[in-house]
């Protein structure tokens with residue numbers, strides 16, 4: 335018995351992008367009402383001026399649906415054309431059920447739907463999975479969402495995380511294209527550094543659950559800082575080589591918005607020409623983990639720092655440790 339499989343390879347691209355930024359803007363001053371820190375320290379060490387926290391009526395699923403509707407609109411694709419919905423997140427409150435089936439249903443889709451967990455690198459991982467599905471002919475259209483509600487998973491008195499993390503969602507529709515719009519992905523992991531970014535306590539420790547046990551994200555920020563700007567420069571060059579794109583061919587660089595200083599050091603280590611526009615949405619939006627790359631793309635398009643059709647290098651890294659990067663063509667905005 336021969337198992338049938340699609341053999342016709344096609345090109346894949348991001349056909350449309352949508353985001354959801356929560357309404358409530360939170361200043362450093364507000365963070366420092368609880369945190370032993372200062373606006374000056376936060377800006378100097380991270381570049382962050384403001385971030386957004388979701389309100390009571392802005393759930394992780396609601397933010398995902400809101401971003402997804404705009405992405406579908408921008409792509410001119412109906413929800414019933416979707417073959418798969420992938421949600422990249424670390425802050426869906428339940429391991430079971432996953433968030434993606436609920437997102438798909440809210441959109442009016444019965445597509446296969448799954449969550450993936452690759453920390454702040456989740457969006458770039460999901461983008462690779464989606465592009466591979468479309469290229470192989472397994473699916474025609476795949477919805478990719480990066481979404482986080484980190485404000486629910488933070489200790490507001492933790493000096494290592496409380497000023498960094500934030501909420502938001504970004505979605506793209508990946509579909510067929512005349513030319514390649516998503517390059518091959520350079521990706522990998524280093525589980526020996528699993529302890530660097532964690533959820534504490536783990537689910538195993540919370541059977542007798544009290545409010546005091548509520549899981550929060552903890553991070554050895556300095557360890558990430560020592561690793562990312564150097565390790566990710568190599569990944570950037572791998573992604574460029576895989577795509578056959580030179581540094582001078584790039585219009586934009588959109589790294590995970592971890593910290594403005596990491597972005598600046600990484601850009602220098604990659605050797606980016608000055609002509610390349612750099613995503614700096616962390617200044618306004620904080621670090622939104624899996625949502626940060628699509629949010630940063632949206633900010634660059636909206637502010638006309640980059641344009642639809644531009645060639646951009648994406649790089650994301652975080653808990654795992656996990657990382658992924660690829661060269662893409664920037665999509666239209668919903």
Ligand code: UT7
Nearest residue numbers: 370371372375379380454493494555556558559592593652
């Ligand atoms: O997105 C997933 C991946 N995550 C990241 O990429 C985050 C990467 N790491 C970072 O962004 C940075 O490590 C932080 C912004 C988290 C911290 O910056 P840092 O330059 O690594 O600070 P540090 O932890 O080395 O602390 C420097 C000093 C210390 O004081 P002394 O010992 O020099 O006197 C800390 O006690 O700053 C002090 N400090 C603070 N002061 C005010 C540490 N945290 C704070 C704080 N407010 N929140």
